[in-house]
Amino acid sequence: MAETTKQDRGDVLAGRLPQSGINLRQLLSSQAVGMLLVLLLLIAVLAAFNPNVISPLNLRLILLDAALVGIVACGQTFVILTSGIDLSVGSMVAFTGVLVAGLMTGKGFASPDNMNLPLVAPAIAVPLAIAIGTLYGTLQGLIITRLKITPFIVTLGSLSILQGLALVLSNASPVQSLPSELRWLVQVRDLPLPMPAIIMLLVYFVAWLVLRYTKLGRYAYAIGGNETATRLSGVKVDRYLVGIYSLSAFLASLAGVILAVRLDSGNYTNGETYTLNGIAGVVIGGTSLAGGVGGVWGTLIGVLIMSVVTNALVLFNVPSMWHRVVVGLIIVGAVALDAIRKRQRTT
């Protein structure tokens, strides 16, 4: 090893290498920073037309609106990092909402009013509903990894299954009048931020730590970047994928419970838009649909951008029929952006 080869000019291999660079992308990818600027610019432009946009009340409203879809999108970020997708999260929100509401009120469960079911205390009903939702996610992960079916198909099936279960369990009508002990979950007054937003930020902070400091986080990037190479490096890829689909289901279940409390209703329509809006947030935030690149802070910003746009449509009196059209356009735009970024990365 003593001799120096012709090509070696020693230009880059000095004694020390910068070490801080590792994982900097996970902290704040340049894309996340870029999207933060877009968010601020968007707010500034909107505020120039309508100062109400930046009123404290409106900003809190935007955050509240972003909170639950944000929690869902956080789990989705992990899934998309592995180059998978979870289309079942919206239905999971509905399912767990109906489930938790039904457990606590004894209503619904395919047999209205006359069943005299024992009421389950919130302290048990909430963890139980979330556990059942998470378990479903585990099952999904097992089907994806063991039977080697693409996540798209498995979670598309679940989208229908879970919504169907929500319909069956609720007997197709809202399950209402949830116990008031849980109202603190959606408290807005007398707090620096609405409670759901606080929970969301907490979720993102923990998710960031998980991505940066745990094997699961590192392997999520590795699996999305090159699943074969990761497997051939001795990583138990299937085990981590199951964990990640469970995590996504867990966060969707958490959002489902909070949404049911917030609406005081478990309904099969809860969270209908969360899957699409959440994926949009992930992609706008710079996580590539091809996997391996991205992070949760970008998703947070992406979700906020979606929320600001929806909020602005309301403030500027755009008829609500148009909202979905706009959301769809943003999603297509974000995916196009992803394709362009990918081309730049590879050339």
Place this chain on the structure above:
Amino acid sequence: MMQALSAQQAGATPANVETFLLEMRRISKTFPGVNALREVDFDLKPGEVHVLLGENGAGKSTLMKILAGAYQKDSGEIIFKGREVSFHTPKEAQDAGIATIYQEFTLIPHLSVTENIFLGDELMHGRSPVLNWPAMHRKAAEVLSALHVTIDPRVPVRTLGVAKQQMVEIAKALHHEADLIIMDEPTSALSLREIDDLFEVIAELKARGVGIIYISHHLDEVHEIGDRVTVLRDGQRVSTLPVKDTTVDQLIGMMVGRSLSEQFPKVPAPRGPEVLRVENLSRDGVLHDISFSAYAGEVLGIAGLVGSGRTELARAIFGADRITSGQIYLDGQPVQINSPADAVDRGIGLLTEDRKQQGLVLSMSVGNNISLAALGRLMRRFVVNHRKEATVANDYVQSLRIRTPSLSQQVAFLSGGNQQKVVLSKWLATNPRVLIFDEPTRGIDVGAKVEIYNLINRLAAEGMAILMISSELPEIIGMSDRVLVMHEGRVAGILERDQISQEQIMTLATGTGNGNGGNH
């Protein structure tokens, strides 16, 4: 359709250009970190076989990919049939009459020979939208018989052996009126008899005025079929000569630019105790009854033709593919290896043949790639110890002399040799007992190759057992203490150091030694 077979170039070549079918002048091409080609000249006459020689990474494939429209040249000019051309896509080159026969075929396995040959310009019944099968089958049979090969044009391509598939590729090229056929290592998967058949077809093509660029590693083939030979080294043309004026030794000298001992700095290390023993290992249809041992301090070369089961053997030992029967022993103890994770736990590492697809996570940094397999050892409970990770990665960057601006550099931007060192670092971080290298120097610059060889020697000297799979005989001969030769999924023989020679290996690899010649 058949003009290409009957009337050749007449009229296609304007008089002011002399007899050249193709002239490539001062072609240059740069990839990030690599000067792939520097001012390379290359030409070809109709009816000529021009052999292109050079080591892996010398620039042969790059030059041919530029000609075939797969890559774009940075500078230089290409004159084909008297006109300056620049192909932006492989389709453009094909339409102009340049066909490439790759090592991996581009046929569609479930379609018939006829369907493959006519894919994209099917014959119709008159102007109707109905396919004229009788006419297509007849014409396909004509093309095939013009090549003196007997293949039923109605059978699906997948039922044909490799050699016949290659003939179908050539027939397809002829059908598309190719004036120039690039053959990239056409004999690498063929038995000796099939090679003879191919050479007859090549002679037939020559007689019809088709120009052939023939890429090969096998020097003995040069004199058998070549008219002229061009040698490339490190992206530059060394020389172009009539084949009859050259000797094999001279060609080797031009290819490597240094003596064999300089190129393969083999340091024989004393053979230590047995580390790995494989007994009667089989995998249905792929590997049959394989037994051998590997010892600490030795490099066991694994040779064989493409498709002989070398990579499959590595994957089976590594747990990437299930084995049907057989037993693996490490340090004399029987072990169960059901997954790569088991193999890594037991101290086995595999540097795959295809770095980018199977070895690296290109979207991740150099540092994260190095730590990927050993991340479990770099944890403080459930938390990745970033400082320790960086220290370990940094150690390997320095001791393996990986040229990278920083640990956070995306590994995709490193050169082939440095990428290979990153993969090697990944395995060294797991502290392996056995390292399997599958084509360790494929796509790597000549200079970096020597570095990889030195690393392999160093690891063997440190007591590791090394298995080295290679298609390059000089590499196998130059680096191995012993050579295991495979043929059709079986061990054809194991050669001790003093028995290793090109002839010995080829005899075993082609199965000609014991009379069971490689027919399908």
